[in-house]
Amino acid sequence: MAASGRRMGESIVRRGVREEVNVIKGIPTTYEGVNFRSRTEAAFAAFFERVGWNWEYEPVDLEGYIPDFIVRFPAGPLLLEIKGPVEEVALAESKVEVSGWNREALILCAPNRTPEVGRLLEWHDGEPLWGQAELFRCLSCGEVSVLCRELSWRCRACGDGWGNAHVGDYDPAEDWAHACNRVQWRAAV
Numbered sequence: 392m393a394a395s396g397r398r399m400g401e402s403i404v405r406r407g408v409r410e411e412v413n414v415i416k417g418i419p420t421t422y423e424g425v426n427f428r429s430r431t432e433a434a435f436a437a438f439f440e441r442v443g444w445n446w447e448y449e450p451v452d453l454e455g456y457i458p459d460f461i462v463r464f465p466a467g468p469l470l471l472e473i474k475g476p477v478e479e480v481a482l483a484e485s486k487v488e489v490s491g492w493n494r495e496a497l498i499l500c501a502p503n504r505t506p507e508v509g510r511l512l513e514w515h516d517g518e519p520l521w522g523q524a525e526l527f528r529c530l531s532c533g534e535v536s537v538l539c540r541e542l543s544w545r546c547r548a549c550g551d552g553w554g555n556a557h558v559g560d561y562d563p564a565e566d567w568a569h570a571c572n573r574v575q576w577r578a579a580v
């Protein structure tokens with residue numbers, strides 16, 4: 392092996408890859424009597440409560456994994472997985488597809504990242520199809536709901552909606568901020 396020809400004064404500069412660290416993730420948090428793995432999950436529960444979504448935390452064992460939440464809407468259950476980075480989302484999509492769950496599913500990244508809040512799964516002829524998920528205010532039932540941009544704009548809460556006449560504006564920023572505050576206040580007690 393050739394000896395290193397590096398001279399004095401030379402240095403290798405490694406450019407540190409700065410990772411985005413979610414500081415509220417990973418702190419076990421109790422909210423509404425439920426023990427969550429992280430404050431992020433508890434904040435989502437508080438958010439669902441705020442917008443009137445009937446949530447259950449880690450409610451079922453599927454093949455290979457336990458989903459974070461199921462939200463029970465009158466029009467049907469929605470499996471809900473909380474995820475951050477893109478690679479986690481891809482992994483979560485494949486987990487849901489092979490889990491035996493054959494209803495709709497939502498991988499939610501952050502409700503305050505608008506308009507896209509995550510990925511929504513629909514089944515068409517037995518094939519799982521994912522599209523861009525967006526929150527909206529349903530003008531038929533008045534609830535905060537979610538639609539799939541490329542697939543069905545049907546309201547997941549009431550089941551109404553062909554076309555877009557039922558789709559009203561909804562900005563989740565205030566509800567999300569309220570949910571985060573609520574969870575942090577609880578954790579400090």
Ligand SMILES: [Zn+2]
Nearest residue numbers: 529532546549
């Ligand atoms: Zn609706």
